[in-house]
Amino acid sequence: MQWQRGNLVRGPSWCVGLNPEELRDLRDQARYLVKLLAEAPTWLMDSETLQVEAQSPTLELNLSGEPQQFTLRLRLYYGREFEGEWLPAVALEVLTQLAEG
Numbered sequence: 001m002q003w004q005r006g007n008l009v010r011g012p013s014w015c016v017g018l019n020p021e022e023l024r025d026l027r028d029q030a031r032y033l034v035k036l037l038a039e040a041p042t043w044l045m046d047s048e049t050l051q052v053e054a055q056s057p058t059l060e061l062n063l064s065g066e067p068q069q070f071t072l073r074l075r076l077y078y079g080r081e082f083e084g085e086w087l088p089a090v091a092l093e094v095l096t097q098l099a100e101g
Helices: 021-045 088-100
Strands: 007-011 016-019 050-055 059-066 067-075 082-087
Touching: 007 082, 021 059, 021 067, 021 088, 059 088, 067 088, 082 088
Parallel strands: none
Antiparallel strands: 007 016, 050 059, 059 067, 067 082
16 A cells, blocks of 8 residues: 655545655654664564654654554644554554655
8 A cells, every 4th residue: 555645644544745844854754763673673672662753843753562563653743733643554564665755
């Protein structure tokens, strides 16, 4: 499934249009989280889970759970008051697509 097209980002039951700065920040934060997930097995113990917030001036991208099974949440700042979430079944696919841009 395509989770981002142009400036639109969608979830299972929502869609939001991003301005160019928000879209750039979202892709940057997604790349950061993909890199962190790739490195996590080297420092994360078997029983530990991740709780990571990747922030920029325009948005926040949260990852919560295990490296292979996590929830991803997007939150926009500056009066937009938007929050959307991707469940574990699709979160890795979404994160990868966003990072690849």
